[in-house]
Amino acid sequence: MAFEGLSDRLQKVFSSLRGKGKLSEEDVRKVMREVRMALLEADVNFDVVKSFVKTVRERALGAEVMESLTPSQQVVKIVDEELTKLMGQEAVPLNKAPHIPTIIMMVGLQGAGKTTTAGKLANRLKKTEKARPLFIAADVYRPAAVEQLKTIGQQLDVPVYDEGTDHDPVDIVRNGLKVAAEKKNDYVIIDTAGRLEIDEQLMDELKKIQALAHPNEILFVADSMTGQVAAKVAAGFNDQLEITGVVLTKLDGDTRGGAALSIRSVTGKPIKFIGQGEKLDQLDVFHPDRMANRILGMGDMLTLIEKA
Amino acid sequence: SFSARFNRFMANFRSVDEDFFDDLEELLIESDVGYETAMRISDELREEVKLENAKKKSDVSNVIVKKLVDMYGEEGKEEDNSLQFSTDKTPTVFLFVGVNGAGKTTTVGKLAHRYQQQGKKVLLAAADTFRAGAIEQLQEWGVRDGVPVQASKAHTDPASVVYDAVERAVKEDFDILLVDTAGRLQNKEGLMRELEKIKRVITRELPDAPQEVLLVLDGSTGQNALSQAKQFNETTKVSGIVLTKLDGSSQGGIVLAIRNELHIPVKLVGLGEQMDDLRDFDPEKFIYGLFKELIVGASNK
Ligand SMILES: Nc1nc2c(ncn2[C@@H]2O[C@H](COP(=O)(O)OP(=O)(O)OP(=O)(O)O)[C@@H](O)[C@H]2O)c(=O)[nH]1
Ligand SMILES: Nc1nc2c(ncn2[C@@H]2O[C@H](COP(=O)(O)OP(=O)(O)OP(=O)(O)O)[C@@H](O)[C@H]2O)c(=O)[nH]1
Ligand SMILES: [Mg+2]
Ligand SMILES: [Mg+2]
Numbered sequence: 001m002a003f004e005g006l007s008d009r010l011q012k013v014f015s016s017l018r019g020k021g022k023l024s025e026e027d028v029r030k031v032m033r034e035v036r037m038a039l040l041e042a043d044v045n046f047d048v049v050k051s052f053v054k055t056v057r058e059r060a061l062g063a064e065v066m067e068s069l070t071p072s073q074q075v076v077k078i079v080d081e082e083l084t085k086l087m088g089q090e091a092v093p094l095n096k097a098p099h100i101p102t103i104i105m106m107v108g109l110q111g112a113g114k115t116t117t118a119g120k121l122a123n124r125l126k127k128t129e130k131a132r133p134l135f136i137a138a139d140v141y142r143p144a145a146v147e148q149l150k151t152i153g154q155q156l157d158v159p160v161y162d163e164g165t166d167h168d169p170v171d172i173v174r175n176g177l178k179v180a181a182e183k184k185n186d187y188v189i190i191d192t193a194g195r196l197e198i199d200e201q202l203m204d205e206l207k208k209i210q211a212l213a214h215p216n217e218i219l220f221v222a223d224s225m226t227g228q229v230a231a232k233v234a235a236g237f238n239d240q241l242e243i244t245g246v247v248l249t250k251l252d253g254d255t256r257g258g259a260a261l262s263i264r265s266v267t268g269k270p271i272k273f274i275g276q277g278e279k280l281d282q283l284d285v286f287h288p289d290r291m292a293n294r295i296l297g298m299g300d301m302l303t304l305i306e307k308a
Numbered sequence: 309s310f311s312a313r314f315n316r317f318m319a320n321f322r323s324v325d326e327d328f329f330d331d332l333e334e335l336l337i338e339s340d341v342g343y344e345t346a347m348r349i350s351d352e353l354r355e356e357v358k359l360e361n362a363k364k365k366s367d368v369s370n371v372i373v374k375k376l377v378d379m380y381g382e383e384g385k386e387e388d389n390s391l392q393f394s395t396d397k398t399p400t401v402f403l404f405v406g407v408n409g410a411g412k413t414t415t416v417g418k419l420a421h422r423y424q425q426q427g428k429k430v431l432l433a434a435a436d437t438f439r440a441g442a443i444e445q446l447q448e449w450g451v452r453d454g455v456p457v458q459a460s461k462a463h464t465d466p467a468s469v470v471y472d473a474v475e476r477a478v479k480e481d482f483d484i485l486l487v488d489t490a491g492r493l494q495n496k497e498g499l500m501r502e503l504e505k506i507k508r509v510i511t512r513e514l515p516d517a518p519q520e521v522l523l524v525l526d527g528s529t530g531q532n533a534l535s536q537a538k539q540f541n542e543t544t545k546v547s548g549i550v551l552t553k554l555d556g557s558s559q560g561g562i563v564l565a566i567r568n569e570l571h572i573p574v575k576l577v578g579l580g581e582q583m584d585d586l587r588d589f590d591p592e593k594f595i596y597g598l599f600k601e602l603i604v605g606a607s608n609k
Pocket of ligand 3: 114192
């Protein structure tokens with residue numbers, strides 16, 4: 001990892017600190033300073049950090065210190081619990097339509113991993129439910145976006161509905177849904193072009209597709225290496241589309257992934273999956289506790305505390 | 309934006325106390341400059357404000373702007389942010405590296421357009437043989453730009469594609485060869501070694517090449533960009549950074565931290581998905597953009 005995690009930080013500050021009983025204000029202040037820095041270096045949005053630190057401070061002040069823990073470990077335990085809570089529930093499944101097809105729409109910034117994740121989802125659905133998904137190629141802007149999806153379709157043996165790049169994505173989706181109805185596909189996954197949340201014209205296009213297709217699931221796909229702006233981008237997509245879930249990609253890297261916390265706390269929407277590689281089977285369900293540990297950079301400190 | 313926030317912050321300005329500098333740190337952190345850099349900057353500003361004995365709001369504001377611009381210039385004094393070309397008749401080679409989805413292929417397409425417009429003979433090498441549709445994506449750019457693309461079938465060894473491209477560039481007298489590589493996360497050893505090999509192949513054929521190894525960074529990346537810069541620099545000795553997607557909500561403040569720690573200059577900036585959306589990096593403009601309203605605001609007060 002490129003940055004010091006909270007364990008390293010605390011070890012430096014508290015190498016000598018021992019003590020039992022109630023947490024002193026001074027203890028809490030010192031630990032929270034380190035927590036704040038660790039979260040900021042993990043790219044958690046500044047405002048999110050601020051309110052999080054406030055919550056934890058209130059809970060930590062006056063908390064009894066457990067026999068087996070040092071005061072700083074006690075605060076860390078509280079931090080970890082609160083962070084895990086904020087990260088949301090474990091393994092929220094994909095929404096499912098009462099009648100087929102279930103329609104899933106992928107949205108997000110350019111290069112976040114939408115098309116790859118569309119492939120991963122289809123792969124997963126095929127494996128777990130023997131599903132018969134159909135892709136709709138609604139990205140007519142990025143060069144060879146259609147070829148990319150078709151290649152993935154071939155690899156997975158999943159059909160792709162496309163009309164090349166000369167048609168309106170809204171029409172493509174309309175026609176693709178008709179084909180899905182005829183062919184009785186149980187899932188339809190719509191791959192859309194990457195776009196900025198401030199691009200009104202392209203955001204309008206998504207709203208039109210949404211109004212037409214009534215997706216059961218609008219997945220906001222986000223690069224886990226995103227910095228402070230993650231909160232604003234996620235809020236932008238959520239405000240305009242009411243997303244239903246989040247997929248965090250590229251977590252096979254060495255980022256701490258603080259964007260996860262920012263996105264989660266500004267949208268309140270569940271993180272459903274994480275991308276852990278470029279291959280089509282590298283999609284995993286999301287575990288809030290693991291993500292919390294990763295963001296904090298806790299290493300073995302948490303294991304120590306968990307044993308306590 | 310940073311400047312808007314800075315103005316809000318200046319509007320609430322009371323006096324130059326510790327809170328003042330806490331708020332300034334916040335402002336910098338929100339621009340992704342990173343915790344350490346934010347601290348360093350605010351410490352230096354604290355000194356400066358004291359030194360200049362600035363007390364009035366407008367004085368403090370001026371001191372800060374001046375110092376920030378100075379600091380940025382200082383770090384980059386020894387740097388050359390212009391692109392380097394072959395000094396003899398052999399082709400110039402630029403190698404593009406970076407993590408997945410950063411904007412490598414698009415930047416290759418945009419730069420090819422620029423050189424094609426300048427009347428240069430440009431060749432592209434499709435050395436991303438891994439990602440679905442990557443070769444077709446570059447070929448599509450080749451068609452748009454009106455420049456040829458050296459490509460092989462998917463999943464062939466990228467080093468062999470690069471070898472063929474270099475051979476062809478020499479034989480057919482191309483002025484410049486732009487090599488697109490597959491995205492890879494910097495912690496993947498095997499993939500980083502593959503990149504090393506690609507670079508070796510180029511240098512073996514053309515000892516002065518590649519003239520540029522350009523690390524393409526997504527402008528909205530947070531602190532991980534530092535790790536990217538470090539790792540790619542270790543593997544391929546990065547000569548410059550391309551900062552993409554600056555048309556988005558982020559301003560790429562992370563390059564301040566990269567500049568302070570690694571002294572790698574930003575050379576190009578991506579401002580959109582079209583072929584004209586590429587600019588040379590202008591440090592003054594960048595700083596001005598980052599602190600625009602602040603600079604304007606300060607002189608109005
Ligand atoms: N290492 C890694 N790479 C990923 C992951 N998910 C996607 N990628 C890579 O990220 C890059 C961008 O992925 P795409 O699926 O093309 O992203 P997109 O959002 O569809 O991009 P646009 O359509 O251009 O907006 C590709 O190189 C993918 O292979 C992941 O979880 N891990
Ligand atoms: N808004 C905006 N989008 C950009 C810019 N540069 C690239 N993109 C988009 O970002 C996405 C990814 O760009 P690519 O050029 O495919 O990125 P890459 O680094 O080659 O990706 P991989 O080869 O998959 O690793 C595409 O949708 C591009 O159109 C930019 O400056 N601004
Ligand atoms: Mg895509
Ligand atoms: Mg590419």
